[in-house]
Amino acid sequence: xxxxxxxPATTKEAATLMAKAKGSAxxxxxxxxxxVRMKSGMIEPDLVVDIKHIAATQSIKKSASGFRIGAAVxxxxxxxxxxxxxxxxxxxxxxxxIGSDQIQSRxxxxxxxxxxxxxxxSVPALIAAGAKAAIVGPKxxxxxxxxxxxxxxxxxxxxxxxxxxxxxxxxxPPKSGDAFLRFIxxxxxxxxxxxxxxxxxxxxxxxxxxxxxxxxxxxPTVVLVPAxxxxxxxSKLTDDVLEKLAAACSAACSPIDDKxxxxxxxxxxxxxxxxxxxxxxxxxxxxx
Amino acid sequence: xxxVLVTTTINGDRTEFxxxxxxxxxxxxxxxxxxxGSKEGCGTGDCGACSxxxxxxxxxxxxxxxxxxxxxxxxxxxxxADGDVLHPLQAKFIEHAALQCGICTPGFLMAAKVxxxxxxxxxxxxxxxxLAGNLCRCTGYDKIVRAVKAAAKEVRKR
Numbered sequence: 484x485x486x487x488x489x490x491p492a493t494t495k496e497a498a499t500l501m502a503k504a505k506g507s508a509x510x511x512x513x514x515x516x517x518x519v520r521m522k523s524g525m526i527e528p529d530l531v532v533d534i535k536h537i538a539a540t541q542s543i544k545k546s547a548s549g550f551r552i553g554a555a556v557x558x559x560x561x562x563x564x565x566x567x568x569x570x571x572x573x574x575x576x577x578x579x580x581i582g583s584d585q586i587q588s589r590x591x592x593x594x595x596x597x598x599x600x601x602x603x604x605s606v607p608a609l610i611a612a613g614a615k616a617a618i619v620g621p622k623x624x625x626x627x628x629x630x631x632x633x634x635x636x637x638x639x640x641x642x643x644x645x646x647x648x649x650x651x652x653x654x655x656p657p658k659s660g661d662a663f664l665r666f667i668x669x670x671x672x673x674x675x676x677x678x679x680x681x682x683x684x685x686x687x688x689x690x691x692x693x694x695x696x697x698x699x700x701x702x703p704t705v706v707l708v709p710a711x712x713x714x715x716x717x718s719k720l721t722d723d724v725l726e727k728l729a730a731a732c733s734a735a736c737s738p739i740d741d742k743x744x745x746x747x748x749x750x751x752x753x754x755x756x757x758x759x760x761x762x763x764x765x766x767x768x769x770x771x
Numbered sequence: 772x773x774x775v776l777v778t779t780t781i782n783g784d785r786t787e788f789x790x791x792x793x794x795x796x797x798x799x800x801x802x803x804x805x806x807x808g809s810k811e812g813c814g815t816g817d818c819g820a821c822s823x824x825x826x827x828x829x830x831x832x833x834x835x836x837x838x839x840x841x842x843x844x845x846x847x848x849x850x851x852a853d854g855d856v857l858h859p860l861q862a863k864f865i866e867h868a869a870l871q872c873g874i875c876t877p878g879f880l881m882a883a884k885v886x887x888x889x890x891x892x893x894x895x896x897x898x899x900x901x902l903a904g905n906l907c908r909c910t911g912y913d914k915i916v917r918a919v920k921a922a923a924k925e926v927r928k929r
Contacts, residue, residue: 485773485791485792485793486773486791486792487773487838488773488775488792488838489791490841491862511839514834514836514839515816515831515834518795518816518833518834518835518836519815519816519834521793521796522815522833523815523816528793531792531793531836531911533839534836535839557828559828572822582816582904583816583904583905584829584882584885584901584903584904585816585819585822585829585830585831585882585904586816586904588825588828588829588830589828589830589831589834589835601826655846667796671900671903672817672903672904690819731773
């Protein structure tokens with residue numbers, strides 16, 4: 484059977500195509516995961532719906548409520564957006580860590596999310612940022628926090644026909660900062676062994692008012708760690724507080740044990756990275 | 772049949788080709804258009820031997836469908852030289868012996884050109900990061916980095 488290739492002009496049309504599809508149907512944005520899976524024979528799509536011709540997926544928009552990053556925006560374009568970089572440096576750094584320049588030209592944060600890997604680079608930063616997925620489906624629109632999308636390795640809570648149109652990032656209060664760190668055994672082009680994203684907002688006395696901490700590659704999905712956030716709220720990130728943050732992060736880990744990293748290593752490094760990321764976020768928020 | 776007619780601009784020329792819906796841009800370039808400069812190394816976006824630009828962005832053509840190129844501007848290694856005059860990158864790759872078997876070379880040249888178009892005075896670190904998506908199993912990279920540096924100097928003189 485020949486593969487059907489469609490280029491709808493609206494997200495609603497894309498959702499309808501996906502909802503009505505018989506056989507295996509996949510959405511295509513950058514294709515850097517999808518084509519690898521197609522070529523390896525892991526999947527044989529009957530239908531591929533290319534969302535790059537949909538206006539709502541193509542741009543990064545700044546508004547009073549924050550940023551909206553279209554599902555077809557390549558990660559490289561995020562790095563070329565000064566206002567986005569200024570407001571969410573951790574999110575942009577995380578997105579820009581995915582693959583090479585060649586991959587950056589194509590890969591998207593929505594694709595990174597929907598590949599549903601626990602080691603996805605941009606996802607801990609998005610979850611720490613409080614990002615939401617704007618979804619269009621056969622029954623209309625809904626908005627879901629990013630941490631509710633992936634349910635396990637390779638599985639998602641999206642229903643048949645639902646298409647993520649964009650990722651939204653909330654409006655940034657003053658004195659806010661975020662950061663993302665990833666451990667890989669080399670400097671570039673590798674899959675995260677552990678990663679950590681932290682987003683903070685401080686009060687006028689440089690005390691952490693709000694925090695979100697997320698960890699990657701240490702559990703079946705990227706995990707939001709409220710206990711780690713609680714450990715630092717109300718503090719100025721002194722060493723004893725950072726120890727508690729690290730301990731909360733390590734406690735949230737249930738990693739796999741493989742050649743890339745042992746359980747002990749991933750558990751320990753999760754705390755270390757979260758601590759370092761928190762310090763960077765604090766500095767960026769003006770905490771000094 | 773699922774063959775689709777695709778209209779693109781390749782190296783400045785309006786070009787039409789017919790390809791299957793699941794055929795990669797790399798296969799279309801090589802097998803339909805005879806543009807065999809772009810190579811398939813890994814076929815999974817790791818090695819960069821198939822690097823071309825699509826609408827100005829460097830991509831692995833093995834990870835792009837031919838049908839996705841509809842209406843796009845594609846540049847390949849075949850468009851790099853100006854007639855018989857080599858691009859400074861090509862000339863410096865030869866001068867510095869920055870290749871041995873040559874399979875990776877078109878991809879390195881395309882990636883290096885995108886870098887120099889953006890930044891004609893890159894540091895060694897910037898060159899190495901920009902070429903991180905291209906693998907070479909012959910040269911050990913050092914000669915490639917030197918050739919790019921030398922080419923950058925030429926480009927700046929222009």
